[in-house]
Amino acid sequence: MSRSIIEVNNLSVRYPLRREPAIRNLSFKVAQGETVLILGPSGSGKSTLVLTLNGLIPHDIEAEVKGHALVAALDTATASLEALTSKVGVVFQDPEAQFCTLTVADEVAFGLENLNVPREEMDNRIRRALEQVGLEGMEHRSLLRLSGGEKQRLALAAILAMKPEIIILDEPTANLDPSATAAFFRMLAPLRGKHTILIVEHKLDECIDLVDRVLVLTPGGSLLTEGAPRDVFATKSARLREYGVWVPQVTEWALTLRSRGVVMNPLPLTVEEAVRAAHLLEIPVSLRRGNARTLASDGALAAQVRSLSFTYPIGERPALRSASMEVPGGGLFALVGPNGSGKSTLASHLIAINPPPPGKVFVFGQDVSPEAGMSLARLTELVGYVFQNPEHQFVTDRVYDELAYGLRVRGYAEEEIHAKVQELLEDFQLEALAEANPFTLSQGQKRRLSVATMLAVGQKLLVLDEPTFGQDRLTTDRMVSRWRRLQEQGITVLFITHNMRLVLDVAEKVAVLSEGRIIYQGEAERLYGQDELLRRARLMPPPLYQVARALEGTEINRSAPLTIDADDAGDHRL
Amino acid sequence: MGLFSYYEQDSFLHRLNPTIKLLAIFLAVMVLTLAQDPYTPGTFLALVLLTLWLAGRVPLKVIGRSLWPLVVLTLPFFVFNTLYFDVGRAANPHIWLHLGPWIVAREGAVSGLALSLRILAFIACSLFFIATTDPSDFALSLIQQGHVPYRFGYAILVAYRFLPLWTEELAAIRAAHRVRGVGGNGGWRGKLRQFQRYAIPLLASAIRKSERVAIAMDSKAFGAMPDRTYYRELQVRWSDWAFLISALVLLAAIFYLLTVLGLTSGFGSLPA
Numbered sequence: 001m002s003r004s005i006i007e008v009n010n011l012s013v014r015y016p017l018r019r020e021p022a023i024r025n026l027s028f029k030v031a032q033g034e035t036v037l038i039l040g041p042s043g044s045g046k047s048t049l050v051l052t053l054n055g056l057i058p059h060d061i062e063a064e065v066k067g068h069a070l071v072a073a074l075d076t077a078t079a080s081l082e083a084l085t086s087k088v089g090v091v092f093q094d095p096e097a098q099f100c101t102l103t104v105a106d107e108v109a110f111g112l113e114n115l116n117v118p119r120e121e122m123d124n125r126i127r128r129a130l131e132q133v134g135l136e137g138m139e140h141r142s143l144l145r146l147s148g149g150e151k152q153r154l155a156l157a158a159i160l161a162m163k164p165e166i167i168i169l170d171e172p173t174a175n176l177d178p179s180a181t182a183a184f185f186r187m188l189a190p191l192r193g194k195h196t197i198l199i200v201e202h203k204l205d206e207c208i209d210l211v212d213r214v215l216v217l218t219p220g221g222s223l224l225t226e227g228a229p230r231d232v233f234a235t236k237s238a239r240l241r242e243y244g245v246w247v248p249q250v251t252e253w254a255l256t257l258r259s260r261g262v263v264m265n266p267l268p269l270t271v272e273e274a275v276r277a278a279h280l281l282e283i284p285v286s287l288r289r290g291n292a293r294t295l296a297s298d299g300a301l302a303a304q305v306r307s308l309s310f311t312y313p314i315g316e317r318p319a320l321r322s323a324s325m326e327v328p329g330g331g332l333f334a335l336v337g338p339n340g341s342g343k344s345t346l347a348s349h350l351i352a353i354n355p356p357p358p359g360k361v362f363v364f365g366q367d368v369s370p371e372a373g374m375s376l377a378r379l380t381e382l383v384g385y386v387f388q389n390p391e392h393q394f395v396t397d398r399v400y401d402e403l404a405y406g407l408r409v410r411g412y413a414e415e416e417i418h419a420k421v422q423e424l425l426e427d428f429q430l431e432a433l434a435e436a437n438p439f440t441l442s443q444g445q446k447r448r449l450s451v452a453t454m455l456a457v458g459q460k461l462l463v464l465d466e467p468t469f470g471q472d473r474l475t476t477d478r479m480v481s482r483w484r485r486l487q488e489q490g491i492t493v494l495f496i497t498h499n500m501r502l503v504l505d506v507a508e509k510v511a512v513l514s515e516g517r518i519i520y521q522g523e524a525e526r527l528y529g530q531d532e533l534l535r536r537a538r539l540m541p542p543p544l545y546q547v548a549r550a551l552e553g554t555e556i557n558r559s560a561p562l563t564i565d566a567d568d569a570g571d572h573r574l
Numbered sequence: 575m576g577l578f579s580y581y582e583q584d585s586f587l588h589r590l591n592p593t594i595k596l597l598a599i600f601l602a603v604m605v606l607t608l609a610q611d612p613y614t615p616g617t618f619l620a621l622v623l624l625t626l627w628l629a630g631r632v633p634l635k636v637i638g639r640s641l642w643p644l645v646v647l648t649l650p651f652f653v654f655n656t657l658y659f660d661v662g663r664a665a666n667p668h669i670w671l672h673l674g675p676w677i678v679a680r681e682g683a684v685s686g687l688a689l690s691l692r693i694l695a696f697i698a699c700s701l702f703f704i705a706t707t708d709p710s711d712f713a714l715s716l717i718q719q720g721h722v723p724y725r726f727g728y729a730i731l732v733a734y735r736f737l738p739l740w741t742e743e744l745a746a747i748r749a750a751h752r753v754r755g756v757g758g759n760g761g762w763r764g765k766l767r768q769f770q771r772y773a774i775p776l777l778a779s780a781i782r783k784s785e786r787v788a789i790a791m792d793s794k795a796f797g798a799m800p801d802r803t804y805y806r807e808l809q810v811r812w813s814d815w816a817f818l819i820s821a822l823v824l825l826a827a828i829f830y831l832l833t834v835l836g837l838t839s840g841f842g843s844l845p846a
Binding site: 051054056060061080081082085086089090092094096097098099100101102103105106109110111112113114115116117118119122126143144158159162348351353376377380385387389391392393394395405406409410439453454 | 709710728731732734735738739746747749750751752753754755771774775778779783786787788789790791792793794795796797798799801802803804805806807
């Protein structure tokens with residue numbers, strides 16, 4: 001290993017008023033020029049580690065730090081922030097909350113100004129940095145006119161201009177759609193080796209081929225293991241699964257096959273490697289779906305949208321252009337499409353947040369338009385709607401009251417309310433928190449509570465806006481099994497997502513929005529076979545699907561389940 | 575494009591140094607506060623809007639749309655000032671009519687008009703500045719020419735950047751509450767309770783977002799050194815001085831002219 005640029009030695013970080021440290025006795029080294037992926041479930045201290053490595057902890061953010069973190073030969077606890085921030089650059093998750101100026105060039109200049117870079121040098125450094133991220137010529141563009149993907153690339157350019165030795169990316173693609181995510185990581189490839197790069201990320205399929213080494217944190221914030229990705233996934237897969245850490249999809253597939261006696265060597269991480277390995281082993285592959293469920297419905301529709309067009313009062317372009325969609329009753333239905341394609345706008349019409357004109361939107365056969373006589377009270381008994389930020393929906397200061405709220409405004413009897421609330425508290429594992437203030441819950445608990453409040457009065461259609469956003473694997477798996485249980489109770493679930501793997505795994509039907517139009521509606525596996533459509537909607541099939549397609553002439557048979565078979569040994573569910 | 579906000583354009587006024595422009599407007603407002611008659615603010619109003627249109631190249635339609643709601647807002651000032659005017663204060667009141675307990679006199683109407691025009695002239699001055707000043711130029715100029723500490727200047731800029739986000743956030747919260755079945759019922763008391771409900775999630779997300787942006791800024795060495803360089807350096811050019819001097823001359827001329835014509839009755843002398 002060449003000279004190490006980061007040396008973390010027995011590091012513990014504890015925030016004030018917390019009993020448990022966020023990071024515990026952490027020790028590791030990173031060599032100059034290495035690209036290291038940091039994995040760990042929610043709450044394992046990944047963000048704390050990032051802020052300790054660039055010195056904001058303890059310089060800016062109060063915390064008790066034990067042990068040492070040496071970065072480019074500087075001790076982060078004692079070196080000046082000026083020295084540290086010129087060595088370590090960080091790209092954060094939220095594209096809205098990391099800029100402080102109004103135009104592209106000003107934003108890139110901001111860090112240079114802080115470091116007292118002479119003005120004559122700035123033009124060159126700004127131009128160079130924008131070229132590196134593919135934003136050349138956009139110097140004078142207003143930040144308001146950038147897409148989410150462009151914003152994250154700009155955030156990286158602002159860091160690159162400061163010429164840091166170390167770049168840390170803290171879930172940089174959490175808010176991005178699949179093609180913007182891919183574009184972000186593509187741009188990172190030429191930077192490998194020139195900078196030392198640390199990546200914190202849940203989306204492994206997109207970035208694993210850039211990574212030299214993986215570092216895994218435990219839920220308690222200590223180090224589980226470190227090593228080459230292949231070794232870590234091969235030796236610690238059980239533990240990773242237990243912690244709820246994402247593993248690349250093809251790797252997971254190969255591990256499943258291995259447990260059934262089919263050993264791929266080396267363990268594949270990317271689609272190409274998986275295809276090669278499968279070729280060598282002559283694994284027969286057929287594209288069938290492992291978990292296809294026949295809908296237990298009588299063909300009745302949970303929701304129907306008939307050629308709906310909509311333009312926001314201040315919008316320049318229409319958000320929806322005669323969009324039509326049919327959501328079958330009793331299923332799990334996915335709504336996908338690039339950022340800004342109108343997904344939330346379309347979904348919000350189902351509950352008349354944007355009230356549609358009559359004859360356009362129907363829920364269980366009833367017109368939701370106020371002009372057709374639908375009251376909000378009645379509609380909210382039919383449809384539950386969970387927003388992306390669960391906090392927005394909280395209207396009381398007690399979990400119990402939160403669940404009782406919908407029942408109380410409808411004048412239910414107090415005993416009835418109590419019984420129903422108890423049932424929901426148990427169903428959603430919130431019993432211990434009945435007295436807590438909703439705002440003090442963890443992110444996962446908030447989300448559970450917001451879903452529970454939306455089922456209190458017997459809603460039969462549940463609409464979820466990006467429910468898996470930024471979640472680790474364990475939380476996502478639990479959420480999906482909850483949806484399945486709801487489905488068994490006859491509830492239709494419609495979810496908006498960027499997670500293509502989830503769509504293929506769980507959705508019976510999927511609708512694709514692109515520029516306000518529904519351009520596809522039907523089975524997920526059929527969608528992923530249509531390259532032109534995918535390109536238009538800036539979507540990408542999940543890795544395992546790509547493997548299957550590369551290995552087969554892709555005859556998709558809907559009646560048989562979609563699986564990738566390895567003789568009879570493996571029938572791994574997609 | 576929102577009302578009463580920056581109007582993107584390339585014009586003489588847009589190119590002025592923001593601090594100098596602010597100084598000129600400040601002086602104008604000082605003179606205005608002293609005037610008690612309707613003619614001074616009236617002339618001001620006309621001049622400011624004319625300059626904004628011709629030298630700022632802000633279309634009359636935009637000016638009109640921004641000012642119109644505020645004209646309506648000043649109407650009550652006019653009405654109340656007219657009705658409650660103390661007729662005893664005028665030496666020789668011209669009484670128009672008696673309305674129950676109220677006496678409507680010419681002097682009252684003039685004083686009401688003076689007040690309304692003064693408010694409108696203040697508003698026009700603000701519009702003059704806001705419509706022609708790029709917010710980031712303003713922050714930079716405050717730091718570079720106004721010698722405001724740069725941390726403070728950037729606080730203004732960040733606040734401005736976040737304004738549209740709050741509007742979005744509030745709309746989302748409102749929609750989320752509607753979905754819970756929290757309706758707009760029950761008069762002002764209900765409205766107040768609704769406002770309280772909005773305030774907590776809005777505040778929670780405001781605090782979180784500002785923490786994040788502060789962390790992102792400090793991660794880029796903001797405030798790590800006592801000084802910083804600037805990519806864009808705003809200058810004070812001869813045209814800025816020319817603007818300031820002509821504004822001063824104009825202010826003096828208006829005052830002189832109105833005095834000569836005897837139209838500034840009560841100027842500078844506040845009624846007892």
